[in-house]
Amino acid sequence: xxxxxxxxxxxxxxxxxxxxxxxxxxxxxxxxxxxxxxxxxxxxxxxxxxxxxxxxxxxxxxxxxxxxxxxxxxxxxxxxxxxxxxxxxxxxxxxxxxxxxxxxxxxxxxxxxxxxxxxxxxxxxxxxxxxxxxxxxxxxxxxxxxxxxxxxxxxxxxxxxxxxxxxxxxxxxxxxxxxxxxxxxxxxxxxxxxxxxxxxx
Numbered sequence: 001x002x003x004x005x006x007x008x009x010x011x012x013x014x015x016x017x018x019x020x021x022x023x024x025x026x027x028x029x030x031x032x033x034x035x036x037x038x039x040x041x042x043x044x045x046x047x048x049x050x051x052x053x054x055x056x057x058x059x060x061x062x063x064x065x066x067x068x069x070x071x072x073x074x075x076x077x078x079x080x081x082x083x084x085x086x087x088x089x090x091x092x093x094x095x096x097x098x099x100x101x102x103x104x105x106x107x108x109x110x111x112x113x114x115x116x117x118x119x120x121x122x123x124x125x126x127x128x129x130x131x132x133x134x135x136x137x138x139x140x141x142x143x144x145x146x147x148x149x150x151x152x153x154x155x156x157x158x159x160x161x162x163x164x165x166x167x168x169x170x171x172x173x174x175x176x177x178x179x180x181x182x183x184x185x186x187x188x189x190x191x192x193x194x195x196x197x198x199x200x201x
Contacts, residue, residue, distance in 0.1 A: 054156065056114045059086055059093050061123065061150035062157070064142045066169035068150075071127075072140040075112070076104055080180045081172045082111055085165065087188070099191065105184050106191040115140070123149055 054062075063085060064072065072078045083106045086094035099106040118124045123146035127139040142150055154162065172180055178201075185192050185201045192198050 054090055054093055054153070056093055056096055056110070057118065058153040058156065059090055060111075060114060060118060061142070061146065061153045062165060063169060064124070064140065065147070065150035065154045066166045067173065068142055068147060070173060072173075073137065074177065075138050076177055077173070077180065078115065078138075078140055079107055079111060080105065080184050081169065083108070083184065083188075084172065084180075085168065089161070089164070101191045101194040103194060103196045105181060105195055106188065118146075122146070 059082065063078075063081060072081065082097070083094075083099055086097060097108040097110050099108045101107075115124060115126070119126045122143055125139075125141045125143055125146075127141075128136050129139075130136050157165065172183075175183065181197075181201050185195070185198065192201075195201075
């Protein structure tokens with residue numbers, strides 16, 4: 001009897017995950033932007049939409065959910081993308097993250113701790129690789145359970161904001177490290193006072 005219960009539970013979980021994966025694909029097709037020029041034109045436009053009453057956890061999951069098939073590569077990218085997203089649209093969360101000027105521009109200890117806590121909760125995968133120079137690169141993605149929880153956070157957003165988040169995340173990912181640093185340094189110079197790479201950006 002117990003084996004049947006376990007089997008039924010696993011089947012229910014697989015069905016739920018399949019449903020959300022199919023839903024993700026439909027959302028990506030709906031919000032897909034095919035032309036690169038159009039993508040960056042939209043990226044530059046701030047449409048004035050803001051959403052209140054989101055938590056730090058919501059925003060982290062929303063950012064990952066915007067491109068669930070693509071990992072965020074590197075802490076630098078995760079920190080800078082979250083900085084841009086919260087500064088422009090989620091001001092209540094931005095203030096809670098307590099960003100400060102660091103060696104590579106704005107940094108948040110609160111954000112890093114929150115990401116690690118979500119990993120411990122089983123919602124985020126954190127992988128890492130090293131090289132011969134002793135540099136570690138981190139890769140961030142949603143777990144299967146994380147996708148379900150992130151979907152609930154994503155659904156708190158108005159339709160236009162959903163499209164905006166997907167558009168921004170896609171554009172920022174394509175910029176890479178140097179591109180996103182140039183964007184952040186040029187738009188928020190007050191966070192470059194402690195930077196050790198300001199003359200190279």
